Amino acid sequence: MTTKNDVAGGDEERSSLCCQVGGKGSDTAGCLPLVDLPSGFFPGDEKAISWKDLLLLAALPALFAIAWSCSDSVCLRLARSVTRLLHGLRPQRYWEFEQIIRDYLPDGSRKDLRDALVVEAAALMHLERFQLLRHHRPGGWCPEVSLAGKDHLERALAQGKGAILWVAFVAFSDMNAKIAMRQQGYGVWHVSRHIHGHLSSTRFGIRVLNPIRIAVERRYLADRVVIDTANPKAAVDRLEELLADNQVVSVTIGPMARRIAKAPFGPGHIPLAGGAPNLALRSGARLLPVFTERGPDGSFRVTIEPPLEPPVDGSREEKIASMICGVSSLLYRYFERLPAQCLYPDIHHTGRRCQALTEASPEADGSAN
Numbered sequence: 001m002t003t004k005n006d007v008a009g010g011d012e013e014r015s016s017l018c019c020q021v022g023g024k025g026s027d028t029a030g031c032l033p034l035v036d037l038p039s040g041f042f043p044g045d046e047k048a049i050s051w052k053d054l055l056l057l058a059a060l061p062a063l064f065a066i067a068w069s070c071s072d073s074v075c076l077r078l079a080r081s082v083t084r085l086l087h088g089l090r091p092q093r094y095w096e097f098e099q100i101i102r103d104y105l106p107d108g109s110r111k112d113l114r115d116a117l118v119v120e121a122a123a124l125m126h127l128e129r130f131q132l133l134r135h136h137r138p139g140g141w142c143p144e145v146s147l148a149g150k151d152h153l154e155r156a157l158a159q160g161k162g163a164i165l166w167v168a169f170v171a172f173s174d175m176n177a178k179i180a181m182r183q184q185g186y187g188v189w190h191v192s193r194h195i196h197g198h199l200s201s202t203r204f205g206i207r208v209l210n211p212i213r214i215a216v217e218r219r220y221l222a223d224r225v226v227i228d229t230a231n232p233k234a235a236v237d238r239l240e241e242l243l244a245d246n247q248v249v250s251v252t253i254g255p256m257a258r259r260i261a262k263a264p265f266g267p268g269h270i271p272l273a274g275g276a277p278n279l280a281l282r283s284g285a286r287l288l289p290v291f292t293e294r295g296p297d298g299s300f301r302v303t304i305e306p307p308l309e310p311p312v313d314g315s316r317e318e319k320i321a322s323m324i325c326g327v328s329s330l331l332y333r334y335f336e337r338l339p340a341q342c343l344y345p346d347i348h349h350t351g352r353r354c355q356a357l358t359e360a361s362p363e364a365d366g367s368a369n
Contacts, residue, residue, distance in 0.1 A: 035271075036259050046195065049204040056199065056209060067133035072298050079126035083119045094118045096345045103348075104266045104332075105339060120340035124171045124294070132175065135216040147180040149288075149304030153248070156286035156307060162243030164283075165250040165290045165304070166276045166327060168334065171341040172300055173252075173292040174198065174213070178220040180292075180302035181248070187222030189242050190250045191235070194226055222247070236279075243283040250290070251276040253327060255350035261321055262351075263328035266336070270328060270344065271351045277308070277323040281316060289327050291334050293341060305330060 066075065087094055097118045102108040134141045156163035165188065167177050181188045195201045199209040218224070225242075227235045239249055257273030280287040286307040293301050308326040310319035335342040 035262070037257075046206065047202045050200070050202050053200050053202055053205050053209060063130070064133050064136070067130040068137045070130075072127060072131070075130040076123060076127050079123035079130070080119060083122040083126070087115070087119060087122075094122060096349060097121055097343055100343050100345065100348050101339065103268055104335065106267075117340050117343075121171070121343045124340060128172050128174070131172075132213055132216065135175070136212070142179065143176065144299040145176050145180045145183065145302060146299065147184050147302050147304070149306075150184060152286075152288055152304045152306050153186070156288060157246060157248070159284075159286070160246050161284040161286075162246050163248050164243070164276055164280050164285050164287045165248065166287055166308075167250050167252050167290040168292070168331060168342070169252050169254055169344065169346070170292055170334070170338075171343075172294050173290075175216065175220075176292050176300045177250070177290055177302050178217055180300075181250075182220040186248050188220075188248045188250050189222050189225050189239075190217070191225050191227065191239065191252075193256070194228075196224075196226075225249070239279060240283055243279075243285045249279075249285075251279070253289075253331070255347050260350070261324045263324050265328050266332045269351070270331075270347045272324050272328060272347070274320040274324055277310070277320040278316075280308075280323070281310065281319060287323060289330050291330070293334070293338055 066078070070078075091098075098114050101114045101117050105113070107113055131143060153163055153165075165177070165181075167173055178188060178190070195206055196210065196214065198213060199205060214224075225235050225238050242249055253272065253276075255271040255273055257275055260271040260273055262269040263272045276287060279285070288307050289305040291303050291305065293303075295301060308323040310322050314322075331342070331344075335344075
């Protein structure tokens with residue numbers, strides 16, 4: 001998600017709340033400080049290829065064989081066993097997960113709890129990959145997915161200004177949120193980047209590996225709206241056209257933007273982009289948080305939450321901040337209940353980098369930390 005140069009507001013949309021890295025900002029009741037990240041904060045040009053690409057490419061035949069021939073319960077047991085082994089041999093491999101648990105869960109200082117959650121979280125991520133590969137099985141495959149909160153979407157579309165699904169990036173959201181919407185007859189336009197696919201960010205991976213996911217996603221989408229970093233305004237214009245035509249657009253909750261807000265998250269904060277709220281304000285579309293969870297029986301429940309309503313009065317920045325606060329509160333509720341499914345490593349990683357960058361600036365406002 002992005003700013004005007006990436007799906008929201010624009011460099012021209014400054015306010016007294018904007019706390020630029022290395023500059024002074026101000027606090028206003030009910031609003032979050034915003035941080036303008038410098039160019040180059042997020043990775044730019046991709047590497048040609050990596051050893052992880054080669055390792056995955058070599059493993060794909062075996063992974064496809066397991067995914068096509070084994071049940072979820074078998075795949076999950078296998079994933080747990082492998083994760084326990086790797087965690088024992090190289091615990092630093094899972095440092096990000098452990099840090100999230102320690103920082104944000106009330107009893108996260110307990111090592112036994114951290115170890116158990118790390119193993120389960122990593123195993124569920126592996127299970128999601130097995131399910132992704134199973135979608136390619138001859139004859140097809142689809143998990144059991146239900147949709148709750150459809151009435152919120154129907155009421156939003158009844159206004160004729162489209163709807164924006166703000167989708168939490170949890171263990172099984174990438175595919176199952178799209179499946180649930182398609183099964184209910186909705187054609188969703190999903191905002192993504194050219195590196196989308198979650199398998200690799202190298203040039204080789206983007207061309208060869210990531211299409212494994214994208215090919216399946218396309219079955220359940222109206223289409224993708226890909227942000228071109230050289231001309232991001234084209235994606236913004238396309239999204240506004242779709243919403244004006246009363247279409248459904250989905251955006252993933254995350255920190256990928258030039259401007260982020262530090263939102264309350266339990267005992268701490270996480271960085272979140274304001275692209276989706278800004279797009280909602282520009283278009284008049286309702287902004288609906290969406291969460292996916294895996295039940296004890298292995299089925300999936302996708303929940304569309306009530307729309308995030310900005311305050312009637314206040315500046316544009318205050319309204320964006322209000323909606324970001326609203327979604328961060330929902331994120332934490334799901335995280336407390338389902339921590340193994342709701343670890344947010346990318347958000348936490350960006351938060352640490354932003355914190356370090358802000359602290360490195362001698363003039364940085366402490367309210368932005």
